[in-house]
Every structure is written in C-alpha cells, then in structure tokens.
Amino acid sequence: MTTKNTNNSSSLGRALSLLNEVCCSPVPLRFADLVERVELPKATVHRILNTLIEQGMVRFDEGSQVYHAGYGLLELAHQAWSKIDVRDIAAEQMRELWTETGETIHLAVLDRGDVIYIDKLESPKSLRLYSSVGKKGPGYCTGVGKALMAYLSEETLQEAISAQSFQKHTETTILNEQALRSALKQVRKTKVALDLEEHEEGIQCAASVIFNYRNEAVAAISITAPKFRVDDEKFKHFQERVKDACTEVSTRMGAMAST
Known part of the structure; x- marks a missing residue:
C-alpha cells in the first residue's frame, strides 16, 4: 500500500511539473524543451502529456509542434472560483x-x-x-x-x-x-x-x-x-x-x- 501511494504521488508530481512548465513558460515549448526542463525519460513525458491532453489540461498544436495550456484549465478555474x-x-x-x-x-x-x-x-x-x-x-x-x-x-x-x-x-x-x-x-x-x-x-x-x-x-x-x-x-x-x-x-x- 505504501509503495502504491508513493508511486501515485510521484506521478502526480511529475504531471504537475509538466503542466507548470507548459503554463508558465513565456514562449510555447516543444516536446524536446519539456523533456530537457523536467529531466524525465521521453517515454514518461510523452505518456503524461497525452494524459493531460486527454483531460483538456494541455493543447498540442500540430502545425507548430508546441504545447499550450488547455481550455480545461479555464473550466477548472471557473468551478473552483464559483464555489x-x-x-x-x-x-x-x-x-x-x-x-x-x-x-x-x-x-x-x-x-x-x-x-x-x-x-x-x-x-x-x-x-x-x-x-x-x-x-x-x-x-x-x-x-x-x-x-x-x-x-x-x-x-x-x-x-x-x-x-x-x-x-x-x-x-x-x-x-x-x-x-x-x-x-x-x-x-x-x-x-x-x-x-x-x-x-x-x-x-x-x-x-x-x-x-x-x-x-x-x-x-x-x-x-x-x-x-x-x-x-x-x-x-x-x-x-x-x-x-x-x-x-x-x-x-x-x-x-x-x-x-
């Protein structure tokens, strides 16, 4: 049980770290930029980004190959503020x-x-x-x-x-x-x-x-x-x-x- 909780916490921390990089960067970041900034394996970064995209927390621009904050964050913020x-x-x-x-x-x-x-x-x-x-x-x-x-x-x-x-x-x-x-x-x-x-x-x-x-x-x-x-x-x-x-x-x- 302890190991599972630790792994979940670690996964959450990694996801939040990636989300923070995407949202707070003054310029949109490419995949390689994110890998370099969070210092995680490419496969791990790819998996987390896909999950964030599925949840609407991150958007991927196919044309420019960069990541942006997702519209789901706005809805999340709206729900939080409204309560x-x-x-x-x-x-x-x-x-x-x-x-x-x-x-x-x-x-x-x-x-x-x-x-x-x-x-x-x-x-x-x-x-x-x-x-x-x-x-x-x-x-x-x-x-x-x-x-x-x-x-x-x-x-x-x-x-x-x-x-x-x-x-x-x-x-x-x-x-x-x-x-x-x-x-x-x-x-x-x-x-x-x-x-x-x-x-x-x-x-x-x-x-x-x-x-x-x-x-x-x-x-x-x-x-x-x-x-x-x-x-x-x-x-x-x-x-x-x-x-x-x-x-x-x-x-x-x-x-x-x-x-």
Missing part, C-alpha cells in the same frame, strides 16, 4: 478593520434591491445597531446597498430602484430615484459609498464593493460608527481603509487589477 465563499475570503480583512477601528464591520450582499447582512463583527464599544446577520436592509439608504447598486447593469439597476420604498428614516435619507442615481454615480467615481445618518440617526458608515473573478460586484464591506466619536479626519481614513480592504479581497477573489 468560493466570500465570507471566508473577506474574514481576514474584516478582522483587520475591526481591530484597527474598534467599530462595527459588516459584510453584505444585494438581493433584489435589499441588502442582506451575511457577516458582522460587532464593535466592543456600547452601541445598538439595526443590522444583524441574516437581516435585510434597504439598499437606497445604506452604504453597502449603494456600494452594490452602483455596479448593476442598467436593467438590473432599474429593477432594484423600482423595489425601493424611499421611506424617510432621517432628515438626510435619499427620497427619490434622481437623488439615488446621483449618489451611485459618485460611488462609481470614488469607489466608496457613504451612509451619512441616512438610515439611522447619528450613525454613519463607509462602504466599498468586492468584485469576483468575473469582475462582478458580489458583496460589500462597511465600517459603521456613531458620528459623535468619529470626526471628519477619522471618517475619511475609514473610507480609504475600507476601499483598500475590498481591493485586497477582490484580488483574492480573482478580480482584475483594473477594477
């Missing part, structure tokens, strides 16, 4: 924000114009907030809601806007579509969405969005704090920190750097 839970990927950055600021950190997703809080790190300081994990909130007057709505397609955005109640919660609540669209335009410009006491009196938050490997906005993180203990300078710092945190999470989710 990633944003809560797991965002956990480290949320914890860093919570440790640094001492304020409440939210992670939320958008559902037909409403936000759903899927994770929350409660401030150790005494403060009762509306939010809780699993609870829904309005999209039009929350930082996470506006952060996510800003990156919807026009058709989906119109559906989300139509679903808003535009109920007045405070004196600064957004009350109509025109004002909301103006706020979303600003979010796309700055990459930060603000809730300036729009949902709860005395509570403000700064939020930014997380993109996945398809560059789709899939979640948002916010720093939420009472206005009385956060001056303008500190609040601006919160905006930069949450934006940086979401950029880091997006990178881990496979988003393109240009997003």
Whole structure:
C-alpha cells in the first residue's frame, strides 16, 4: 500500500511539473524543451502529456509542434472560483478593520434591491445597531446597498430602484430615484459609498464593493460608527481603509487589477 501511494504521488508530481512548465513558460515549448526542463525519460513525458491532453489540461498544436495550456484549465478555474465563499475570503480583512477601528464591520450582499447582512463583527464599544446577520436592509439608504447598486447593469439597476420604498428614516435619507442615481454615480467615481445618518440617526458608515473573478460586484464591506466619536479626519481614513480592504479581497477573489 505504501509503495502504491508513493508511486501515485510521484506521478502526480511529475504531471504537475509538466503542466507548470507548459503554463508558465513565456514562449510555447516543444516536446524536446519539456523533456530537457523536467529531466524525465521521453517515454514518461510523452505518456503524461497525452494524459493531460486527454483531460483538456494541455493543447498540442500540430502545425507548430508546441504545447499550450488547455481550455480545461479555464473550466477548472471557473468551478473552483464559483464555489468560493466570500465570507471566508473577506474574514481576514474584516478582522483587520475591526481591530484597527474598534467599530462595527459588516459584510453584505444585494438581493433584489435589499441588502442582506451575511457577516458582522460587532464593535466592543456600547452601541445598538439595526443590522444583524441574516437581516435585510434597504439598499437606497445604506452604504453597502449603494456600494452594490452602483455596479448593476442598467436593467438590473432599474429593477432594484423600482423595489425601493424611499421611506424617510432621517432628515438626510435619499427620497427619490434622481437623488439615488446621483449618489451611485459618485460611488462609481470614488469607489466608496457613504451612509451619512441616512438610515439611522447619528450613525454613519463607509462602504466599498468586492468584485469576483468575473469582475462582478458580489458583496460589500462597511465600517459603521456613531458620528459623535468619529470626526471628519477619522471618517475619511475609514473610507480609504475600507476601499483598500475590498481591493485586497477582490484580488483574492480573482478580480482584475483594473477594477
């Protein structure tokens, strides 16, 4: 049994070594190049390459006699990324924000114009907030809601806007579509969405969005704090920190750097 496991591990290592050479070489490689690089017998390299080709991991160009990364790798990557839970990927950055600021950190997703809080790190300081994990909130007057709505397609955005109640919660609540669209335009410009006491009196938050490997906005993180203990300078710092945190999470989710 031990010998069999060892042989399997060795075969897997050889296959991965060959696949790495094919994928990471700056120029396409011929069979002789691969044999030289991995320092394996020709028969072994030939057998492994054939298996990789059968599995779609490698492509062989008959005309130029070189090997390329196979399209099966794209499907494999797609399946892997699609099963990633944003809560797991965002956990480290949320914890860093919570440790640094001492304020409440939210992670939320958008559902037909409403936000759903899927994770929350409660401030150790005494403060009762509306939010809780699993609870829904309005999209039009929350930082996470506006952060996510800003990156919807026009058709989906119109559906989300139509679903808003535009109920007045405070004196600064957004009350109509025109004002909301103006706020979303600003979010796309700055990459930060603000809730300036729009949902709860005395509570403000700064939020930014997380993109996945398809560059789709899939979640948002916010720093939420009472206005009385956060001056303008500190609040601006919160905006930069949450934006940086979401950029880091997006990178881990496979988003393109240009997003």
